[in-house]
Every structure is written in C-alpha cells, then in structure tokens.
Amino acid sequence: MEAKYLLQLYEMGDRNFPSIDLSGAELSKANLIGVNFRGINLTGANLTRSFLMRSDLSEAFLNWANMSFVKLSDANLSYSDLTKANLRGAFLVKSNLAKARLSGATLANVNLRSAVLTGANLSGADLTEVNLRGADLRGANLSWANLSMARMSGALLDGAFLNGVNLSGAFLNGVDLSRANLSGVNLSAAKLSGSNLDGANLQGCNLTAAKLRSVSLVGADLTGANLHQASLGKADLSWAIMVRANLRGAELCDANLNGANIEEADFTDTMQTEELFRQHISGRAIGSGHLWIQQNTTDLNYNYGYQYSHRQIC
Structure with a gap:
C-alpha cells in the first residue's frame, strides 16, 4: 500500500x-492517532514527528525506521x-514496549515515563x-546500553x-537494586540517595563522586570498587565487603560499617564520625589500616596495620 493512499x-x-x-x-508529520498497525512492516520508514498516540503497533517491524520526535504516548509496541x-x-x-526488540536503537532524550519495558x-x-x-524494566536486557544522565527514579529493575x-x-x-549484578558498572556521579543495594554485586564498580546518602548496602560486595569522593552519609554498609575499595575523600558521616x-x-x-572510627578500631569493622585522626589541635595516631589514611571528623 502507498503511504498517500493510507492517509x-x-x-x-x-x-x-x-x-x-x-x-x-x-x-x-502524519496524523495517525488511534490507528491499528498490528504486525505492520515499517522497516526503514520515515515517521519523524508523526502522531501515533493510542495506536497499536504490536508485533510491528520498525527496524531502522526514523521515529525521531514521534508522539506515541499510550501506544502498544509490545x-x-x-x-x-x-x-x-x-x-x-x-507506552507498552514489553518484549520489544530495541538493541542498538537511539533513544536519547526520549520520554518513557511510566512505560512498560518488561523483558525488552x-x-x-x-x-x-x-x-x-x-x-517497568523488570527482566529487561540493558547490557552495554548508555544510560548516562538518565532519570530513573522509581523505576522497577528487578x-x-x-x-x-x-x-x-x-x-x-x-x-530497588537489591541483589543486582552491577559488577564493573559505571555509576560515577550517579544519584542513588535512598536506594536499596542490599546484597548487590558492586565489584570493581565505578562510584566516583556518587551520591549515596542514606543508601542501604547491607551485605553488598564492593570489592575493589572506586568510591573516591563519594557521599555516603547515613549509608548502611553493615556486613558489606569492601576489600581494597577506594574511599579516598569520601564522606561517611553517620554511616554504619558494623561488621x-x-x-x-x-x-x-x-x-x-567519631562513632564510625570507634567501630573501625574496635574490630566491629573488620580489616587493617593506619588511621590518622585530626581533631581540634590534637593529633592522635593509631597504628594497627599497613594501610594509611588521613581522617577528618564530621
């Protein structure tokens, strides 16, 4: 069918x-609101700035199509x-994009608020x-995707x-990223305040300058993670594995490192905080190091291992 005849x-x-x-x-720029395009072949088609709100494009072939700035709110693209x-x-x-195939697609600056992308x-x-x-991104495959500066607050990622x-x-x-496998993932400067990362695999993860205030990291594996200048105020790191983690310049005010x-x-x-330091030297945090406290005009040196650290009181 010719596009002109369709219109x-x-x-x-x-x-x-x-x-x-x-x-x-x-x-x-076509106006096709509420159209039934189920199973249609639009491979390589130009749909730039077209209007397809509330349309059915389920099982459609849209690979290589130009859909920049298209309006597809409440559409079915499953x-x-x-x-x-x-x-x-x-x-x-x-929109519903459940089980949709979007590998290698360009979705920069796309508004997918409250969209369904389960298994996509x-x-x-x-x-x-x-x-x-x-x-809803439950079960979605985001491997090697670029989500830099993405707004994902409240998203489901189970x-x-x-x-x-x-x-x-x-x-x-x-x-909620509890038990998620984030090994080696780039989370530098990410905003994760109030998130749940309990039991997550964060080995070798880049968390440089990340905002992790009030984050729950109970039992998380941060082996070799880079937390340089990260904000971890009031974070719960109890029973976390932080072997060889880089916390240079990190803020740990009121953080919990128990165990x-x-x-x-x-x-x-x-x-x-002073309490966190006491956890460290009392053995409630497991490990070895050399901490140098500077408080008021008194320097207190505690030598109990081979790692060096200069610490500031909150």
Missing part, C-alpha cells in the same frame, strides 16, 4: 491497517522490532538523558540485565 483512507475514517507493507514509506531505530526525542509516556531487549541502545521515571551498562550521572534515587570487611580499603582523607 486518504485514514481521513475517510478507516483505522484498521494490520500487517500491511509500508517499508520505506514517507510518513513524517513484541515490536525496533532494532537500530531512531527514536531520538520521542514521546512514549505510558535494549542491549547497546543509546538512552542518554532518557526519562524512565516510574518505568531481574534486569545490567552488565556493562553506563549509568554515569544517572538519577536512581529510591530505586563490614574493610581489609586493605583506602580511607585517605575520608570524613567520618
């Missing part, structure tokens, strides 16, 4: 166009193929500055695949 039929009131072939069609599609700046609030394949996708607040993902500068406040393993961790220039 004529739409103007006449027809809304049902399932499984037709519109590959390579020119449909930029099981659709959007491999390598360009959706830059698109509006997909409350987003591996290698560009999601820079995407809005995923309140989105069972999501996150290996190699870039979350630098992302907003993840209040997100944490800090063997060979670097606490140079950290800011800690």
